[in-house]
Amino acid sequence: MKADLKEKKASLKAIDKEIVKLEVRKEKADAKAAEEAKKTEAESVLKKLLAEGMSADEILAKLK
DSSP: OOOHHHHHHHHHHHHHHHHHHHHHHHHHHHHHHHHHHHHHHHHHHHHHHTTTTHHHHHHHHHHO
């Protein structure tokens, strides 16, 4: 019984380590996706402003 318990604890520990690795990987992927979404949104806004006739200098001035 003790051997079985020891084996299960070792298995649980390995699974916990794997969960931590997966959570870190997920956080990195989420951060990358959020960054890509921000980039896409910024490009969309920039294209819209340029289409409305705003110059690049005016856009830069607004960003400051």
